[in-house]
Amino acid sequence: MVEFETALREDIKTFLSEVPCHPLLVRLAWHDAGTYNHEDKTGGANASIRFEPEILHGANAGLKKAVDFLEPFHAKYPAVSYADLYQLASVVAIEAAGGPVIPFKFGRIDSEACTNDGRLPDATKRMPHLRDVFYRMGLSDKDIVVLSGAHCLGAAHKDRSGFVGAWTTKPLVFDNEYYKNVINGDTKGLLLLDSDKALCDEPELEKLVTTYAEDEGAFFADYIESHIKLSELGFPA
Numbered sequence: 001m002v003e004f005e006t007a008l009r010e011d012i013k014t015f016l017s018e019v020p021c022h023p024l025l026v027r028l029a030w031h032d033a034g035t036y037n038h039e040d041k042t043g044g045a046n047a048s049i050r051f052e053p054e055i056l057h058g059a060n061a062g063l064k065k066a067v068d069f070l071e072p073f074h075a076k077y078p079a080v081s082y083a084d085l086y087q088l089a090s091v092v093a094i095e096a097a098g099g100p101v102i103p104f105k106f107g108r109i110d111s112e113a114c115t116n117d118g119r120l121p122d123a124t125k126r127m128p129h130l131r132d133v134f135y136r137m138g139l140s141d142k143d144i145v146v147l148s149g150a151h152c153l154g155a156a157h158k159d160r161s162g163f164v165g166a167w168t169t170k171p172l173v174f175d176n177e178y179y180k181n182v183i184n185g186d187t188k189g190l191l192l193l194d195s196d197k198a199l200c201d202e203p204e205l206e207k208l209v210t211t212y213a214e215d216e217g218a219f220f221a222d223y224i225e226s227h228i229k230l231s232e233l234g235f236p237a
């Protein structure tokens with residue numbers, strides 16, 4: 001543990017109690033890490049998202065706000081890398097929203113090397129697109145299902161992605177409702193993107209959706225593992 005970790009976590013928690021932007025911080029961390037290419041080792045959790053042109057990529061619409069929210073924390077704790085700060089803010093947000101406690105390692109290195117546009121998944125596509133994107137990161141089918149569960153938090157916005165609405169009835173609570181809605185299909189006014197529906201396209205993936213819909217403990221346990229993998233993409237070994 002680095003010496004400022006406790007104080008930094010407390011400051012982020014206090015901020016979240018004043019500005020409940022948990023979902024936005026989780027999305028920032030995912031979009032920073034999710035550019036990773038495990039073959040050429042480019043992209044990943046390196047905070048390149050804070051620079052143009054990456055922050056201006058269509059998929060990152062709205063995330064400049066999250067970058068700006070976290071800037072004062074970097075000013076107060078200059079020893080933390082932006083890459084660690086973005087990932088830490090996400091795990092603190094998940095915990096503060098009632099989700100699992102995710103073990104955290106410091107050591108990510110900041111980079112100015114923005115990746116090209118088009119590395120993040122397209123919400124209008126199903127398989128094989130989702131697999132292509134997650135496999136490129138070095139992640140698995142199980143990771144696709146587990147990490148999609150982060151859509152229990154937050155909402156889509158007309159002025160960002162063009163989609164509108166929340167996936168669950170309690171978008172500031174991290175729980176397994178998302179999977180119940182994916183299985184039920186008819187979500188009565190709640191959002192389901194094609195990429196969410198795609199989880200039921202393959203029997204093995206659908207089985208996991210059912211497991212997580214029925215057993216929140218199983219979801220949390222697997223979420224911890226997959227989230228660590230995501231948050232450490234490109235992490236120096």
Ligand code: HEM
Nearest residue numbers: 023024026030121122123147150154155156157160161195
């Ligand atoms: C599987 C492929 C995925 C696709 C296609 C996708 C797509 C989207 C889209 C279109 C939005 C709406 C953005 C907006 O209009 O504000 C969104 C929001 C969100 N996504 Fe995903 N996403 C995916 C996976 C993930 C993963 C892996 C995570 C985290 C581990 C995640 C976390 C979030 C969160 C928390 C929000 C809500 C943000 C807010 O309320 O401001 N998503 N996603």
